[in-house]
Amino acid sequence: MRVVTWNLWWRFGPWADRQKAILAVLRELRPDAVGLQEVWAADDGDNLAEWLAGELGLHCAWSASEAPERWQRRIGDDTVGIGTAVLSRWPVVERAALRLPAPEEIDDGRLALYARLDAPGHPVPFFTAHLNSGGHASAVRREQAAALADFVAAHRHGTAFPPVVTGDFNARPESPEVRLLRAGGLHDAWQHADPAAPAATWDAANPHIPDPPVPGARIDHIHVGPPGPGGLGRVRAVRRAGDGPVDGVWPSDHAAVVADLVAHGREATAPGRPGW
Numbered sequence: 001m002r003v004v005t006w007n008l009w010w011r012f013g014p015w016a017d018r019q020k021a022i023l024a025v026l027r028e029l030r031p032d033a034v035g036l037q038e039v040w041a042a043d044d045g046d047n048l049a050e051w052l053a054g055e056l057g058l059h060c061a062w063s064a065s066e067a068p069e070r071w072q073r074r075i076g077d078d079t080v081g082i083g084t085a086v087l088s089r090w091p092v093v094e095r096a097a098l099r100l101p102a103p104e105e106i107d108d109g110r111l112a113l114y115a116r117l118d119a120p121g122h123p124v125p126f127f128t129a130h131l132n133s134g135g136h137a138s139a140v141r142r143e144q145a146a147a148l149a150d151f152v153a154a155h156r157h158g159t160a161f162p163p164v165v166t167g168d169f170n171a172r173p174e175s176p177e178v179r180l181l182r183a184g185g186l187h188d189a190w191q192h193a194d195p196a197a198p199a200a201t202w203d204a205a206n207p208h209i210p211d212p213p214v215p216g217a218r219i220d221h222i223h224v225g226p227p228g229p230g231g232l233g234r235v236r237a238v239r240r241a242g243d244g245p246v247d248g249v250w251p252s253d254h255a256a257v258v259a260d261l262v263a264h265g266r267e268a269t270a271p272g273r274p275g276w
Contacts, residue, residue, distance in 0.1 A: 013208055019051075036128065041062070101143050110130045127166065161232055168219060169221050173221070199240070202218075209253050219254075
């Protein structure tokens with residue numbers, strides 16, 4: 001099972017060209033489940049997540065932010081909303097959204113989204129979240145991470161497949177907010193990466209980042225619960241993707257993270273990725 005998390009940088013920059021580059025990356029990855037943050041939806045009915053799902057032949061679960069105004073002011077357009085989405089190879093049979101807690105002065109409607117994916121054999125409890133940004137917001141993110149952990153605990157039941165938690169946490173792996181999630185029994189998939197592989201998802205090489213950290217930071221994460229019977233859900237491999245230009249266009253200001261998980265203990269059925 002191939003899992004991806006990616007922050008799509010909403011409607012910033014050359015978004016129409018970026019949209020095509022995002023599709024090209026996902027088409028090459030052939031994912032089974034994708035957690036997307038900063039997804040735009042326009043008042044005219046266009047929705048980036050739904051468009052991607054249609055192009056890729058995937059199912060889509062989408063949740064709109066209830067407080068898009070701060071985002072809209074940044075681009076001067078109040079006809080475009082923002083939200084969080086899950087794309088899935090299998091039908092979404094259950095879903096729920098959680099507005100993450102934040103003080104009013106910095107609350108911009110961040111969400112966690114749960115989707116139960118009707119995969120063969122064992123439904124997959126899949127989550128994606130977008131925590132607040134800013135070095136000053138660690139305490140806010142800790143509260144959001146605690147709410148996310150409770151949200152996962154409330155929806156992980158009824159299946160042997162471990163919960164898969166993805167998202168832009170806007171925090172490094174060693175931060176208190178990310179450690180809180182690990183303390184709740186989630187495992188950082190990146191521990192299975194090649195130690196020599198580039199890890200930064202907020203990378204100084206990306207021209208969309210005005211003042212990038214050097215050498216960069218891994219702030220986008222895939223976490224998985226303890227494996228089920230026969231190693232179900234165990235992480236086999238993990239890496240970055242979308243970390244360079246596509247026909248001269250960088251798809252987002254974030255790189256994606258891609259993890260391959262064991263599905264029914266079976267190995268790959270297609271070159272380059274595992275299957276069910």
